[in-house]
Amino acid sequence: MQYLLTITVDESVPGPQPGDEGFDEAAAAWAGYGKALAAAGVLIEGASLTPSGSATTVRLTLGHSPTVTDGPYVEAKEQLAGYYRIDAPDLDAALDWAGRIPLPFGVVEVRPVALFAADDGTPTPAQS
Numbered sequence: 001m002q003y004l005l006t007i008t009v010d011e012s013v014p015g016p017q018p019g020d021e022g023f024d025e026a027a028a029a030w031a032g033y034g035k036a037l038a039a040a041g042v043l044i045e046g047a048s049l050t051p052s053g054s055a056t057t058v059r060l061t062l063g064h065s066p067t068v069t070d071g072p073y074v075e076a077k078e079q080l081a082g083y084y085r086i087d088a089p090d091l092d093a094a095l096d097w098a099g100r101i102p103l104p105f106g107v108v109e110v111r112p113v114a115l116f117a118a119d120d121g122t123p124t125p126a127q128s
Contacts, residue, residue: 049083
């Protein structure tokens with residue numbers, strides 16, 4: 001079953017930048033996590049996102065034209081920073097992988113991925 005692990009962080013608390021003390025260790029931890037996912041055969045895809053200030057939001061409202069604005073949709077302390085989509089046998093395995101993310105602070109949300117069945121359009125859990 002596929003799961004999406006979304007990573008949210010407080011952007012006002014910056015992580016180490018290239019040249020900072022601890023940057024090389026943090027980068028190695030993230031690279032090691034990605035390699036572990038790949039070696040286990042569970043990694044489908046993953047990506048980091050640019051800071052939320054680079055976002056453009058399209059607001060859809062029934063009966064109205066879309067409204068496009070600069071910036072993130074939600075003004076919140078924590079912003080989406082990246083994700084992994086994995087193929088794990090069950091929720092417990094997905095939670096185990098989420099718990100291994102080398103995140104010093106933040107939140108990882110784990111959700112099953114739903115695909116729409118070709119025959120009747122009913123959402124069903126994504127299968128490997």
